[in-house]
Amino acid sequence: MNGDQFAEMAYLAILGGAVLIWYITRHRLSLGKVAQQALAWVLIFVAVIAAVGVWDDIRATITPQQSVHTDNNLIIVPRARDGHYYLTLMINNQPVQFLVDTGASQMVLNKADANKVGLNADDMIFSSVAYTANGTVATAPVRLSSVELGPYKDDRVSAWVNGGELDQSLLGMSYLQRWSSIEIRDGSLVLTR
Structure with a gap:
């Protein structure tokens, strides 16, 4: 002082x-x-x-969470306070939260989430390049044994691990195209299979 x-x-x-x-x-x-x-x-x-x-x-306690309606084959995801949509998927039997990004062409895991699901990011070869809004970033292709959302399970799903600094894993169109319908209705993202 x-x-x-x-x-x-x-x-x-x-x-x-x-x-x-x-x-x-x-x-x-x-x-x-x-x-x-x-x-x-x-x-x-x-x-x-x-x-x-x-x-x-x-x-976190009072914020609405994603819900699954199996009778209509619907997954309903409420819009978060920041205006984005977040989905928690089970990747190789581990929960991973994704930011839904229709502008991303692929499912992209950050290094922490890749390690969480059993992929060793430190041993990966980041030989590919992705062009993002923040510039280019090195990526490594991976194959996920299982991806589950509610009762829906997909095996051997292609994804990428981001070699740069990525705070949130991204759920891009390569996964979203597996759904027959993607729409925004009443402030919620609705996925139909």
Whole structure:
């Protein structure tokens, strides 16, 4: 802390002390009530801080998730708060969350998800190149033993592993074309098989 910051802190402390002394002298006959009100405000402040701290957990609990309707051969995916659609598929018996990307021609796994499903990304040869909105990136072709979405299972599915920095695995058209219908209806992505 430099000298200016120390002086500012001292000024604020003196000003706060003066306001506190004025408030106590002004309300000296009802200090019990003042203490109750101060405690109430402190508890409200602590509650707000706690709510902000656990907001992501609360939001994850109340956010609608993808649902499967087998009677109509439908998979219904609600739009996320960020405006995108996310699907969780079982890849080689491991859950992997994908961003649905109709602009991507292939199913693309990031390195972390590739490792999660039993593919060793460190041993792959990234010999292919993909042209993305962020430039070119090296990719490695892979074959996934099984891809499951609800009751629907596909075996030996072609995919690519991204050799660059990719935060979210992408579900592109190579997988989406396996469905007879893809539509957006009432804010949800509806896949029909």
